[in-house]
Amino acid sequence: MELSKRLEMVAGLVTQERIADIGTDHGYVPIYLYKQGRIKKAYACDVRKGPLEKCRKNIALYGAEDVIETRLGSGLTPLRPGEAETAIMAGMGGxxxxxxxxxxxxxxDSLKELVLSPQRDFGAVRKYLHQIGFAIREEHTLKEENKPYVLMRCERAEEHYDREIEYLYGKRLLEKKDPILKEVLLHEEGKYSRLLENLKKNPTENAQKRLPEVEKKLALMREALECL
Structure with missing residues (x-):
């Protein structure tokens, strides 16, 4: 089985042997981990019956029925506390x-590990992880079909970031001067700089109301870029 570069990296972040793949689609990640001999139990969960039926067929094709179990339902609701040590959530909004x-x-609360690849709202995800007692141990980026992705591996531990940019852009990514993050930020900084100039020239009330928000975003981007 060949995974996409992104899903292969997602699978590579898993360290526990009992996993739940939330929004599993066709079950590629748990099957891949099974074939590598890295899991003892997996729950392939999806809210949609069609993909889950395809997932069941794939599980049977690879002879993984004793290890991988399908569960129909939304999010973590198909699981009981303690069944899984790791929950994987990739390819969905933050x-x-x-x-x-x-x-x-x-x-x-019963999970030991989270492997996440949110598509947006990264800052909200990082803040909530800290609120519920998870520390972000690893954070990576990659590009697939010219689209940037962020991946996180989180463990049970207390952690808190001191700066807003560390939540918005990822403390681990800033520390290692991640080149993809820098590329994304340079693009965004240029876009917001042009927007700011246009707002300054626009005398309307709505434009003037937006100015402080855009100035703040630009300041945070530039603070982050100084770290990169």
Whole structure:
């Protein structure tokens, strides 16, 4: 089985032997981990019946029925506390990840590890992880089909960041001067600089109201770029 570069990196971050893949689609990540001999139990969870049926067929194709079990349901709700040590959530919005964790607090509290790849709202995800007692041990970026992705591996531990940019852009990424983050920030900084100039020339009330927000965003981007 060949995974995409992103899903291969997601699988590579898993360290526990009992996992739940949330929004598993066709079950590629748990099957890949099974074939590598890295898991003893997996729950392939999805809210959609169609992909889960395809997932069951793939599990049977690779002879993994004794290890990988499919569960129909939303987020972590198909799981009981303690069944999984690691929850994988990749390819979904950051706020959806937060809501999934909020909606099943007992299951979330029983997890040892989270492997996440949110598509947006990274700062909200990082802040919520710290609120519920997870530390971000690893953070990586990669590009696939010219789109940048962020991946995180989190463990049970207390952690708190001191600066807003560390939540917005990732303390680990800033520390290692991540080149993809720098590329994204340079692009955004240019876009917001042009927006700021246009707002300054626009005398309307709405434009003037937006000025402080855009100036603040630009200041944070430039502070982050100084670290990179």
């Amino acid at each position: 706020m959806l990840i937060v809501h999934i964790l909020q909606d099943s607090p007992e299951v979330a």
